[in-house]
Amino acid sequence: xxxxxxxxxxxxxxxxxSLNGLDAQRDAVLLVEVMEEARHVPHHPQKIVLIFSAMRxxxxxxxxxxxxVHYVTLDDPLNSGSVPGELLRWQSQLQSEExxxxxxxxxxxxxxxxxxxxxxxxxxxxxxLCSRDEFSSWAKDKKQxxxxxxxxxxxxxxxxxxxxxxxxAGGNWNFDAENRKALPKSVVAPYPARFSADAITQDVLELVxxxxxxxxxxxxxxDYPVTHADAQSLWDYFLDFGLAAFGDYQDAMACDEPxxxxxxxxxxxxxxxxxxxQLCGDVESAYLSGRIKLxxxxxxxxxxxxxxxxxxxxxxxxxPDYAGGNVFGNSRPLPEFYWTGKTQMNCMRQAIGQSLxxxxxxxxxxxxxxxxxxxxxxxxxAEICEWYLAIYMDAFDWVELPNTLGMVMHADxxxxxxxxxxxxxxxxxxxSDYCRTCVYKVSESTxxxxxxxxxxxxxxxxxHSELLRGNHRMGLTYKNLDRLAESKxxxxxxxxxxxxxxxxxxxxx
Ligand code: SF4
Numbered sequence: 001x002x003x004x005x006x007x008x009x010x011x012x013x014x015x016x017x018s019l020n021g022l023d024a025q026r027d028a029v030l031l032v033e034v035m036e037e038a039r040h041v042p043h044h045p046q047k048i049v050l051i052f053s054a055m056r057x058x059x060x061x062x063x064x065x066x067x068x069v070h071y072v073t074l075d076d077p078l079n080s081g082s083v084p085g086e087l088l089r090w091q092s093q094l095q096s097e098e099x100x101x102x103x104x105x106x107x108x109x110x111x112x113x114x115x116x117x118x119x120x121x122x123x124x125x126x127x128x129l130c131s132r133d134e135f136s137s138w139a140k141d142k143k144q145x146x147x148x149x150x151x152x153x154x155x156x157x158x159x160x161x162x163x164x165x166x167x168x169a170g171g172n173w174n175f176d177a178e179n180r181k182a183l184p185k186s187v188v189a190p191y192p193a194r195f196s197a198d199a200i201t202q203d204v205l206e207l208v209x210x211x212x213x214x215x216x217x218x219x220x221x222x223d224y225p226v227t228h229a230d231a232q233s234l235w236d237y238f239l240d241f242g243l244a245a246f247g248d249y250q251d252a253m254a255c256d257e258p259x260x261x262x263x264x265x266x267x268x269x270x271x272x273x274x275x276x277x278q279l280c281g282d283v284e285s286a287y288l289s290g291r292i293k294l295x296x297x298x299x300x301x302x303x304x305x306x307x308x309x310x311x312x313x314x315x316x317x318x319x320p321d322y323a324g325g326n327v328f329g330n331s332r333p334l335p336e337f338y339w340t341g342k343t344q345m346n347c348m349r350q351a352i353g354q355s356l357x358x359x360x361x362x363x364x365x366x367x368x369x370x371x372x373x374x375x376x377x378x379x380x381x382a383e384i385c386e387w388y389l390a391i392y393m394d395a396f397d398w399v400e401l402p403n404t405l406g407m408v409m410h411a412d413x414x415x416x417x418x419x420x421x422x423x424x425x426x427x428x429x430x431x432s433d434y435c436r437t438c439v440y441k442v443s444e445s446t447x448x449x450x451x452x453x454x455x456x457x458x459x460x461x462x463x464h465s466e467l468l469r470g471n472h473r474m475g476l477t478y479k480n481l482d483r484l485a486e487s488k489x490x491x492x493x494x495x496x497x498x499x500x501x502x503x504x505x506x507x508x509x
Contacts (some may be wrong), residue, residue: 107320182249335509
């Protein structure tokens with residue numbers, strides 16, 4: 001039978017399950033650039049450039065391998081504007097007898113394809129270690145899921161950092177406690193690897209500048225890899241210059257240092273330019289050959305086979321209801337400064353500013369700065385989720401939604417993580433140099449120039465006391481609250497109220 005294989009923009013892997021077994025003479029591959037996907041949230045223009053350019057390069061590589069590839073550009077006059085629309089059009093035009101595709105990364109898109117009226121042959125996304133079914137079996141009968149236990153399963157399954165007798169290398173599963181160092185002044189981060197835009201990328205840049213000028217985010221510079229070879233170079237660069245210090249400083253933040261020792265491979269990995277098994281194997285080899293310490297290797301591998309696979313599992317287990325989670329009943333709109341970076345809070349200005357400039361911020365900036373602020377300020381989960389999905393180059397719904405709604409906002413009531421990641425300005429001060437040059441004073445909590453995170457933190461703790469006091473991991477926090485003098489609690493509450501009222505009035509902080 002003549003097959004048509006649809007390949008989506010985040011499925012650019014040569015070993016994609018649905019590409020397996022295609023006959024180059026008889027079958028066809030379809031890739032489509034569509035407005036519905038580019039606009040359903042206002043994606044950062046660099047993210048659109050990345051995906052379209054990587055798709056065009058992938059199509060070219062498939063053609064060079066002899067495949068018959070049909071590629072629909074965004075500005076093709078016959079483009080129907082949606083993935084199901086294009087699939088229907090091409091299936092009919094080519095009279096394909098079978099349509100093959102790999103599971104999507106977005107429930108919304110997968111649902112619309114399943115409803116499109118064509119009989120589809122779905123393939124499991126084998127680029128992940130843990131299939132959707134395997135995760136469901138693991139989660140079955142568990143009231144609360146914990147990443148740590150899932151991660152141990154994945155370590156056993158993959159054999160990564162495992163001793164022959166089935167115990168973890170170094171005697172511990174997790175060395176996170178060693179991965180929380182602030183950045184000393186004497187330590188200098190490597191210069192970031194950059195990739196120049198070739199003719200294909202230049203064309204896409206022109207298209208994106210013309211079509212998405214109203215989306216937030218800069219597209220003045222685009223230096224991200226769009227081919228498998230360049231993604232591999234970015235990875236090699238990290239192995240040589242970033243990995244050894246990655247563990248120690250993975251939670252650190254510093255002014256005007258957008259990347260530090262982070263690999264910045266998440267976008268390339270999430271669209272299929274890199275392979276998770278290869279990355280983990282390389283990191284394990286670096287440890288075994290003595291080039292890096294165990295905490296760096298374990299910390300990196302945990303992000304990939306632990307957290308990344310875990311959030312994907314939760315997403316497919318719980319969608320579509322998961323997206324509606326809002327356990328705190330938040331309704332505050334997202335402040336405008338998330339889209340502009342115009343705030344006096346230096347930590348927020350740094351994290352948002354680099355997100356707009358590079359479509360990138362690392363996990364602690366996302367979790368403990370912009371995410372923490374949204375949690376403390378009671379932002380509606382759907383609004384902050386949309387922001388993360390739009391602004392970050394690596395954000396796809398399966399990874400963004402559980403990370404934001406579950407981990408950042410605790411809006412799923414603790415299904416994904418056992419406690420909210422709420423913190424005052426003290427945490428940001430400990431992990432960064434942001435506070436040193438901020439107009440606000442991190443040591444103050446109720447004064448006029450006090451760090452907004454401080455009063456908002458206690459306001460959050462007080463206003464959700466009923467929900468959170470019983471959580472044993474919050475016990476110390478509530479003990480500290482109870483120790484405060486009544487007058488101090490009142491002053492914190494009043495300042496919190498004043499800051500929230502400013503947000504409600506559309507003012508920046
Ligand atoms: Fe952020 Fe507060 Fe520090 Fe300013 S003082 S950088 S607002 S944590």
